[in-house]
Amino acid sequence: MFKRIDQSKWLQSVIPLILTLVILAALSALLYVFVAFLNILPTGTKISLVVRPVEVLVGITIYLKTAIDFAIFMGRLMSTNQGWRSRVAIEVGTALGNALGTILIIGIWVIFKEVDLLLALMVFLAALVLFELAHGGLEHIEHWESGSRIKKSSYLFLHHFLDFVTKITKPILSKIMPDLGAKLTGRDGLTWKALFVFSLSVPFILGLDDFAGYIPLFNVINILGFSLGVFTAHTLLNIALFLSPSRTIVAVKNEYISFLGTLAFIGLGFYGLYEVFRILIHVIVGV
Numbered sequence: 001m002f003k004r005i006d007q008s009k010w011l012q013s014v015i016p017l018i019l020t021l022v023i024l025a026a027l028s029a030l031l032y033v034f035v036a037f038l039n040i041l042p043t044g045t046k047i048s049l050v051v052r053p054v055e056v057l058v059g060i061t062i063y064l065k066t067a068i069d070f071a072i073f074m075g076r077l078m079s080t081n082q083g084w085r086s087r088v089a090i091e092v093g094t095a096l097g098n099a100l101g102t103i104l105i106i107g108i109w110v111i112f113k114e115v116d117l118l119l120a121l122m123v124f125l126a127a128l129v130l131f132e133l134a135h136g137g138l139e140h141i142e143h144w145e146s147g148s149r150i151k152k153s154s155y156l157f158l159h160h161f162l163d164f165v166t167k168i169t170k171p172i173l174s175k176i177m178p179d180l181g182a183k184l185t186g187r188d189g190l191t192w193k194a195l196f197v198f199s200l201s202v203p204f205i206l207g208l209d210d211f212a213g214y215i216p217l218f219n220v221i222n223i224l225g226f227s228l229g230v231f232t233a234h235t236l237l238n239i240a241l242f243l244s245p246s247r248t249i250v251a252v253k254n255e256y257i258s259f260l261g262t263l264a265f266i267g268l269g270f271y272g273l274y275e276v277f278r279i280l281i282h283v284i285v286g287v
Helices: 002-040 053-066 068-080 084-112 116-140 142-146 149-173 192-212 215-219 223-243 245-252 255-285
Strands: none
Touching: 002 084, 002 223, 053 223, 084 116, 084 192, 084 223, 116 142, 116 149, 116 255, 142 149, 149 255, 215 223
8 A cells, every 4th residue: 555655656746857857858959959950051140059057047047037927827737637647748748849939939040040131020029029028027016006115116117118018019919929818727637648739839839939039139148058048947847836836836926036027028128129220220221
């Protein structure tokens, strides 16, 4: 009887956690091979294959800030699909979905980077996504409106500013970014195959949306190191969610993390718009 209990605990916790590390190693190797392949293409854009710890750390930090939607999705999915087999399906599916979305954006960026107008369009859309992400973070600090003078002023300024910006961006992004509201509620009673496909599809879409917002960084940071940081952060988030879904969601929704993340997204959004302006000037003037 005790052996069965021990075996059940092993299957429920240890095996899925080990699997997260195995998948991280496999996807990191796949990313390295993909980047090396892109470097062979005659695109004029070469990505450094040297991985620096600082760039990995930046990728981890930024991903964890954008992972609120994913953490909520995973927490709900785990709570409605119990058992180690379901955990394996969720882990493999979400890791693959996140990685494939990341790899697709990198490939698009490398291929079209040399076409100035297409690159400008990509960066422009990425900047709009960043402003949307910044606006989404406000819901975690909305109680600041009734807080101290500094908190209230900070919240109201960001709220009015981002409301104004998103009124302009919403009509554009609504035609590009899908409505994930229904999917993020989670689904229960799925077969292993259906759970795997569902676990893959949502993070793939979330990964496309979030990683597209990172494009303005690609000119100032090594993509390989940054992407490995994103993969690592995804693994850390999965481990935390396996151990305690409710506590992990609370942590990623921390008010101060949300506030700093909102400021970072606004800054990156403006940097992206500056990059668009610089590209267009280069096309028009030739300098």
